[in-house]
Amino acid sequence: MIATLDIATVQAFLLVADLQSFTRAAEALGTTQAAVSLKLQRLEMLLGKRLVERSPRAVRLTADGAGFHDRARALMVAHARALSDDAPAAQSLSLGISDHAAGPELVPLLERLHAMSSNLTLAVTIGFSREMQDAYDAGELDAVIVRQEGSRRGGEKLTEDEFGWFASRRFMLPKGEPLPLATLAPPCGVRAIAVRALDKTGIAWRERFVGGGVTAVIAAALAGLAIAPLARRIAPPGLIDIGPAHKLPKLGSSKVMLHSKVSDPAKLAALRAVAATFRSSARTT
Numbered sequence: 001m002i003a004t005l006d007i008a009t010v011q012a013f014l015l016v017a018d019l020q021s022f023t024r025a026a027e028a029l030g031t032t033q034a035a036v037s038l039k040l041q042r043l044e045m046l047l048g049k050r051l052v053e054r055s056p057r058a059v060r061l062t063a064d065g066a067g068f069h070d071r072a073r074a075l076m077v078a079h080a081r082a083l084s085d086d087a088p089a090a091q092s093l094s095l096g097i098s099d100h101a102a103g104p105e106l107v108p109l110l111e112r113l114h115a116m117s118s119n120l121t122l123a124v125t126i127g128f129s130r131e132m133q134d135a136y137d138a139g140e141l142d143a144v145i146v147r148q149e150g151s152r153r154g155g156e157k158l159t160e161d162e163f164g165w166f167a168s169r170r171f172m173l174p175k176g177e178p179l180p181l182a183t184l185a186p187p188c189g190v191r192a193i194a195v196r197a198l199d200k201t202g203i204a205w206r207e208r209f210v211g212g213g214v215t216a217v218i219a220a221a222l223a224g225l226a227i228a229p230l231a232r233r234i235a236p237p238g239l240i241d242i243g244p245a246h247k248l249p250k251l252g253s254s255k256v257m258l259h260s261k262v263s264d265p266a267k268l269a270a271l272r273a274v275a276a277t278f279r280s281s282a283r284t285t
Helices: 007-019 022-029 033-047 063-082 106-116 129-137 189-201 214-222 265-284
Strands: 052-054 059-061 091-098 120-127 143-147 156-168 179-184 205-211 228-231 239-241 253-260
Touching (some): 007 022, 007 265, 022 265, 059 063, 091 129, 106 265, 120 265, 143 265, 156 189, 189 228, 214 239, 253 265
Parallel strands (some): 091 120, 179 205
Antiparallel strands (some): 156 239
């Protein structure tokens, strides 16, 4: 008897492999961890190989699992192509992401969505949390990933970021001069938190660099121009938190929230994958 692969089981394996977690894979599929674990066990029995190594901290592919991973990905692509003639019309999911929330998880997030469906067009807008929230409230975006600001409640918590004062390793703080800052322009919420903390502790500051995006702010800090208030999750390896060494005020933390009005099953599945991927990547950074 010829063994056959179940597409749903292969998809579950790919999610476990990509997210390195049975819990996150279950979230992305909208099912239980036990159901995903059972699928993986049946797949391993079918193939006669151990595909993943389970531990309390993470899930990793075995050598056999890594070898099967590429073939599994190719199978899912071929499956999607085989169904393309009968597939429904292409759909679009509009997602707004706060500039200070868009970190290293953006790449695996897009990879995961691409692997899930080639029939979904993803429109991503990155900007200030307040602007993203206003666009969402106006019905211009299906979902937003933003920092929790003010009295806004609701939504799904993805992670909680701690902030610090980041600068290049070669940065030298001029004695007797105001603290040089690299920030986004108002109404950036992170800028407001940093400025308020400095003013409260009586530390003089000046804007040395104002960027149109966090990428530009990080570039200015890497170049040694100024100090950038950033979430630790998005600060690149070339920057260090100089706050403790220079007795700068603590900036605290803020929650990163997902807000959504989506009801379409395909879009809901995509957003489950977004949430699971974001949590998984944030946990490992």
